[in-house]
Amino acid sequence: MLTVMLISVALVVFLAGNLVRVVKFLRMPSPLRWELYPIPKGPQERQRYGGSYFEDSDWWTKPRASSHKSEAVFVLKEVFLLRGVWENFRGLWLWSWLLHWGLYLYLLITLFAIGEALLPADAGALVLHAALIYGYRLACPLGLAGALGMLAMRSWHPRVRAFTTRTGIFDLLLLGSIFATGNLLLTTGPDGLHSMIRGLARFPTRLGNHSVTWHLHVCLVAFFLAYFPFTHMTHAYMKYFMWHQVRWDDSASVHDPYAAKELAVNLQRKTSWAAAHIAAGGTAAWSEIVADADGNGAGKRA
Amino acid sequence: MHKVSDIASKCGQFSQAPVQSLMPLPAPYDRIADLPPRKVLNQKVLDKIDTSLDGFSALGLARPQTRKEEQKFVERFLSGLEKLLSKENNWTFIEQLKLSLEHCARCQTCVEACPIYTASGHDEVYRPTFRSEVFRRLVNEYAKPGGKALAWLKGEHVELNAATLGRLLESAYRCTLCRRCAQACPMGVDNALLTREVRKLFSMEMGIAPKEIHEKGSMLQLRTGSSTGMNARAVRDNVSFLDGEIRDQTGLRIETPWDKEGADVLLIHNAGEILAWPENPMAFAIILEAAGISWTMSSELAGYDSVNYGLWYDDAQFARVAVRQAEAARKLKVKKIVLGECGHGHKASMVTADRILTGDLNIPRESALVLLRDIVISGRLKLDPSRNDFPVTLHDPCNMVRMMGIVEPQREILRAICPQFREMTPHGVNNYCCGGGSGFAIMSGYNFEDWRFSVAGRTKLKQILDAFADCPSPDVKKYVCAPCSNCKGQFRDLFQYYGVWEKSGILYGGLAELIVNAMADINQPFIKWEFH
Ligand code: SF4
Numbered sequence: 001m002l003t004v005m006l007i008s009v010a011l012v013v014f015l016a017g018n019l020v021r022v023v024k025f026l027r028m029p030s031p032l033r034w035e036l037y038p039i040p041k042g043p044q045e046r047q048r049y050g051g052s053y054f055e056d057s058d059w060w061t062k063p064r065a066s067s068h069k070s071e072a073v074f075v076l077k078e079v080f081l082l083r084g085v086w087e088n089f090r091g092l093w094l095w096s097w098l099l100h101w102g103l104y105l106y107l108l109i110t111l112f113a114i115g116e117a118l119l120p121a122d123a124g125a126l127v128l129h130a131a132l133i134y135g136y137r138l139a140c141p142l143g144l145a146g147a148l149g150m151l152a153m154r155s156w157h158p159r160v161r162a163f164t165t166r167t168g169i170f171d172l173l174l175l176g177s178i179f180a181t182g183n184l185l186l187t188t189g190p191d192g193l194h195s196m197i198r199g200l201a202r203f204p205t206r207l208g209n210h211s212v213t214w215h216l217h218v219c220l221v222a223f224f225l226a227y228f229p230f231t232h233m234t235h236a237y238m239k240y241f242m243w244h245q246v247r248w249d250d251s252a253s254v255h256d257p258y259a260a261k262e263l264a265v266n267l268q269r270k271t272s273w274a275a276a277h278i279a280a281g282g283t284a285a286w287s288e289i290v291a292d293a294d295g296n297g298a299g300k301r302a
Numbered sequence: 303m304h305k306v307s308d309i310a311s312k313c314g315q316f317s318q319a320p321v322q323s324l325m326p327l328p329a330p331y332d333r334i335a336d337l338p339p340r341k342v343l344n345q346k347v348l349d350k351i352d353t354s355l356d357g358f359s360a361l362g363l364a365r366p367q368t369r370k371e372e373q374k375f376v377e378r379f380l381s382g383l384e385k386l387l388s389k390e391n392n393w394t395f396i397e398q399l400k401l402s403l404e405h406c407a408r409c410q411t412c413v414e415a416c417p418i419y420t421a422s423g424h425d426e427v428y429r430p431t432f433r434s435e436v437f438r439r440l441v442n443e444y445a446k447p448g449g450k451a452l453a454w455l456k457g458e459h460v461e462l463n464a465a466t467l468g469r470l471l472e473s474a475y476r477c478t479l480c481r482r483c484a485q486a487c488p489m490g491v492d493n494a495l496l497t498r499e500v501r502k503l504f505s506m507e508m509g510i511a512p513k514e515i516h517e518k519g520s521m522l523q524l525r526t527g528s529s530t531g532m533n534a535r536a537v538r539d540n541v542s543f544l545d546g547e548i549r550d551q552t553g554l555r556i557e558t559p560w561d562k563e564g565a566d567v568l569l570i571h572n573a574g575e576i577l578a579w580p581e582n583p584m585a586f587a588i589i590l591e592a593a594g595i596s597w598t599m600s601s602e603l604a605g606y607d608s609v610n611y612g613l614w615y616d617d618a619q620f621a622r623v624a625v626r627q628a629e630a631a632r633k634l635k636v637k638k639i640v641l642g643e644c645g646h647g648h649k650a651s652m653v654t655a656d657r658i659l660t661g662d663l664n665i666p667r668e669s670a671l672v673l674l675r676d677i678v679i680s681g682r683l684k685l686d687p688s689r690n691d692f693p694v695t696l697h698d699p700c701n702m703v704r705m706m707g708i709v710e711p712q713r714e715i716l717r718a719i720c721p722q723f724r725e726m727t728p729h730g731v732n733n734y735c736c737g738g739g740s741g742f743a744i745m746s747g748y749n750f751e752d753w754r755f756s757v758a759g760r761t762k763l764k765q766i767l768d769a770f771a772d773c774p775s776p777d778v779k780k781y782v783c784a785p786c787s788n789c790k791g792q793f794r795d796l797f798q799y800y801g802v803w804e805k806s807g808i809l810y811g812g813l814a815e816l817i818v819n820a821m822a823d824i825n826q827p828f829i830k831w832e833f834h
């Protein structure tokens with residue numbers, strides 16, 4: 001029962017933690033532009049060399065082509081093939097790829113298994129059932145190999161060793177333990193992991209007899225879920241914002257009906273930067289700071 | 303190998319930055335012994351200023367002399383840190399800052415992309431992630447609730463003292479903000495942005511910034527109209543002198559139009575061109591007149607100087623200059639602003655200021671490279687490419703190319719008028735910075751130039767030499783086309799330092815000059831092949 005409670009609480013923390021993170025981000029003020037090329041938008045010919053609409057004369061009068069297909073292709077390559085690591089740090093790629101694929105498969109199969117468990121008993125097709133079992137058989141060894149490889153890299157490779165933190169090691173040990181116990185469960189019965197997920201998905205009030213490995217695995221997963229929103233691993237989804245809202249955000253204010261309104265709000269914000277050429281120990285609205293061209297310290301009189 | 307926490311060490315120099323470790327260059331630049339000797343700072347200076355990062359000083363930061371002064375220094379930093387993380391004080395960049403602070407996997411995928419780190423022979427102090435990691439740990443430990451306990455638990459404690467801050471600040475001026483590392487990061491983390499935020503904190507809270515870009519840069523520009531110190535009268539006098547030069551050199555009678563209301567184009571040069579490379583504004587005047595463009599220059603405050611140094615270190619200074627430039631254009635009711643050959647001026651005005659210049663300040667802004675491309679391709683000028691029959695390579699200014707995607711217009715021109723045009727490797731959006739980016743080209747500090755040339759500009763120099771590897775002799779005159787004033791400043795100094803003109807016959811210059819050099823109607827060659 002305790003195990004079921006634990007995983008339930010962990011799920012709530014996981015969902016709430018991630019939600020808070022996203023909401024916090026969405027409530028940030030509209031920032032200045034900071035894009036970086038190449039950006040997978042615009043005509044294919046331009047994308048080939050990383051060109052932008054700034055290459056057009058009178059660009060503000062021209063229609064803007066945006067290509068969701070190119071963005072999707074870029075993201076898929078990044079997520080499934082780890083393109084960036086492949087191109088810039090080949091030695092790390094294999095281990096990172098194995099770890100990521102272990103995680104993706106584990107997550108995917110688990111979602112399917114939960115779905116299957118929640119369906120009426122006879123709805124679960126045999127084929128799906130078998131696919132899920134084999135899915136776990138693939139996910140756990142991949143993930144374990146990836147975690148061990150990454151641990152080895154972190155410990156000896158001169159490029160990463162000095163920048164390896166305790167947290168980095170801890171995260172890999174945690175993931176490695178999840179995959180290791182998952183592997184052990186796979187050896188206890190033909191569908192060890194799968195039946196565990198099915199069992200848990202129905203929120204049982206009694207669990208029956210399970211091995212220590214079983215409990216350990218569930219506890220590790222629970223810990224991981226509750227811990228995840230507070231780590232850099234949230235890059236899994238925050239990357240969306242880092243790419244779409246920063247690197248690829250080339251939207252020009254001339255085409256944005258809200259730009260002036262957002263600026264007006266931002267200019268009314270009060271700032272207290274203390275340098276003599278800014279607020280000089282006082283407080284002033286950004287509009288006053290910008291108007292104070294001589295840099296006499298717009299906040300002085302405050 | 304240093305640990306990140308060693309940044310706080312109170313004794314000695316963090317890195318010796320040994321010349322022996324520098325990335326090798328091709329002959330005849332391969333002998334380290336031939337490098338000009340590094341400037342030796344005398345003990346009096348060393349006692350006064352902080353050189354404890356790598357023996358160089360870009361800022362001449364005064365060391366706190368007493369415990370109380372040190373405490374005050376640290377307190378001011380902490381107060382700035384708090385502001386940097388607040389929406390009210392940092393609405394401009396807080397989104398990007400937080401994303402980059404919170405999502406680094408410390409995977410080091412980005413580090414080999416950095417031309418400074420690799421040119422130094424992988425000196426840890428120049429690793430793109432080094433200063434970011436120091437800064438991240440300071441934020442986590444000193445600006446977040448429970449930060450101290452967590453830092454101890456995670457083994458990420460960094461002592462916050464004058465040594466840490468002095469080194470962090472200097473290290474923020476060992477990165478050209480070229481953003482090559484950001485391009486390589488699979489997460490989207492931007493070490494250049496973090497570097498700029500560190501610079502910003504020191505400037506906006508503590509009033510500490512390199513004098514060349516603050517007092518003698520943006521402050522001077524806001525006071526006189528230009529970071530060169532030229533006021534409206536001086537700039538008009540100087541340009542009128544250049545009009546005379548055009549007449550003498552080419553026989554063409556051109557009078558640069560000033561403050562012409564309703565012109566199609568307001569041309570804003572980096573005013574430094576007028577003084578240091580006058581052939582560039584002269585070439586522009588010749589081309590625009592020959593193409594029949596309705597154009598003007600402005601004598602309003604900041605309306606004749608496209609530089610905006612705030613882009614590199616201070617949001618307030620940045621916004622002030624951007625608004626003044628747009629006001630000048632609004633006053634003249636021009637159809638568009640065209641930015642001359644100045645990379646950071648392009649990015650500042652067309653990208654970063656875009657969400658500041660709304661309403662009637664949102665005068666359309668375009669790159670001169672685009673206008674020049676249109677003129678050349680339209681056939682309005684009679685051009686004879688055989689006049690440019692010498693080896694030419696192209697430098698891609700980071701701000702125009704990696705940060706704006708203006709890649710092809712300059713190439714279309716060069717392919718049309720330079721038969722021996724060849725690319726550098728890599729080029730376009732993957733180019734290497736000239737080593738003078740983010741203000742370095744105008745900074746000399748105490749002995750900063752030694753570092754700027756021997757480390758920061760090294761990768762670029764190698765690239766240029768490689769591009770001309772088929773014709774290394776100084777007798778074959780070669781041209782590096784650098785359509786950016788700051789990059790030209792760096793090339794001038796870098797080439798001088800290594801003796802590139804004498805040893806390899808390589809000259810640098812702008813793009814407009816090559817166009818005028820190819821103009822069939824002009825009798826004399828426009829490019830003079832004199833190093834300056
Ligand atoms: S900045 Fe990006 S590539 Fe570099 S260490 Fe951090 S996550 Fe890895």
Ligand code: SF4
Pocket residue numbers: 415416417418419429430476477478479480481482483484493494
């Ligand atoms: S921005 Fe450029 S110079 Fe700075 S760390 Fe990144 S790659 Fe190096």
